[in-house]
Amino acid sequence: METKIKCGICDEKLFKVIYKSKISDYKDSNYLISDSDYGKHPQIVRCMNCSLIYVNPREKRSNLEKHYLNLNDPDYQAESENRALSFKKILKKLENYKADKGTILDIGCSTGIFLHEAEKLGWKTYGTDLSEWSINFAKNVYHLKNVFQGTLEKQKFKSNFFDCIVILDVIEHVTDPGKLLKEANRLLKKDGILCLVTPDIGSPTAKIMKESWWHIRPPHLFYFTSHSIKKLLEKNNFSILKKNRYTWYFSIDYLWKRVKKIKNPVFNFLNLLLEKTFINMVKKWVVPVNLFDSMEVYASKKNE
Numbered sequence: 001m002e003t004k005i006k007c008g009i010c011d012e013k014l015f016k017v018i019y020k021s022k023i024s025d026y027k028d029s030n031y032l033i034s035d036s037d038y039g040k041h042p043q044i045v046r047c048m049n050c051s052l053i054y055v056n057p058r059e060k061r062s063n064l065e066k067h068y069l070n071l072n073d074p075d076y077q078a079e080s081e082n083r084a085l086s087f088k089k090i091l092k093k094l095e096n097y098k099a100d101k102g103t104i105l106d107i108g109c110s111t112g113i114f115l116h117e118a119e120k121l122g123w124k125t126y127g128t129d130l131s132e133w134s135i136n137f138a139k140n141v142y143h144l145k146n147v148f149q150g151t152l153e154k155q156k157f158k159s160n161f162f163d164c165i166v167i168l169d170v171i172e173h174v175t176d177p178g179k180l181l182k183e184a185n186r187l188l189k190k191d192g193i194l195c196l197v198t199p200d201i202g203s204p205t206a207k208i209m210k211e212s213w214w215h216i217r218p219p220h221l222f223y224f225t226s227h228s229i230k231k232l233l234e235k236n237n238f239s240i241l242k243k244n245r246y247t248w249y250f251s252i253d254y255l256w257k258r259v260k261k262i263k264n265p266v267f268n269f270l271n272l273l274l275e276k277t278f279i280n281m282v283k284k285w286v287v288p289v290n291l292f293d294s295m296e297v298y299a300s301k302k303n304e
């Protein structure tokens with residue numbers, strides 16, 4: 001374990017514990033995007049200086065990277081059509097800024113669902129991910145050429161190369177989010193656009209759900225609010241252009257499998273009853289889910 005983690009924005013060492021640890025061992029499966037082992041999380045603290053919320057102590061970076069290297073997540077891929085619906089909306093918004101499209105980089109691209117959609121629209125696509133399985137999937141199934149396994153810094157992309165960079169549900173997983181944004185800034189062209197999606201711990205849903213909020217999970221090392229993400233972006237030379245709430249699309253089947261994991265006898269009885277009657281009829285239906293607890297931020301590179 002790595003102890004004495006500094007704040008990811010202001011480097012302050014002093015913190016206050018907000019949620020005590022509820023996990024003793026870390027399994028690779030806790031790092032799956034589709035993991036639903038809710039309620040387990042490491043200790044979560046708040047910076048005494050700038051209020052950033054983050055995990056402290058946490059696993060060593062080498063261990064964390066190993067979890068992702070070994071990751072394979074067919075459950076994530078099974079929902080690819082629904083995930084693509086959310087991604088198409090992002091691509092449409094990016095076209096408002098970049099009508100001519102151009103080069104786009106997806107940092108933490110997973111199996112390449114986003115890049116596959118971008119390519120269909122005429123973008124020149126690039127992606128990186130730590131998971132070998134995901135990168136192989138992106139190459140073999142979506143036939144994406146410029147997708148690379150490993151950390152962003154390992155790729156040695158040229159400065160001022162990309163018209164757009166997307167970091168979708170990834171920044172909360174990295175050990176140094178500031179460093180990631182700094183590198184994204186270097187890679188973007190002068191008028192380049194960044195799109196960032198991350199859970200919002202300042203949202204009413206997060207405040208009501210507290211520790212059982214579905215985004216509180218072992219792989220999430222940082223929990224941003226609209227205030228703290230703005231601060232981090234500005235510190236790394238970005239200006240926010242637009243912010244909205246991210247909408248997910250899931251099949252009833254996928255959501256149902258997650259709801260079923262909640263352990264409560266009365267609840268479980270009702271589940272069984274519902275499953276025998278209603279769920280089988282509607283499990284292929286797709287529903288938009290927006291609990292207003294995920295931020296979708298568009299930012300431009302500040303011109304010095």
Ligand SMILES: [Zn+2]
Binds near residue numbers: 007010048052
């Ligand atoms: Zn701080």
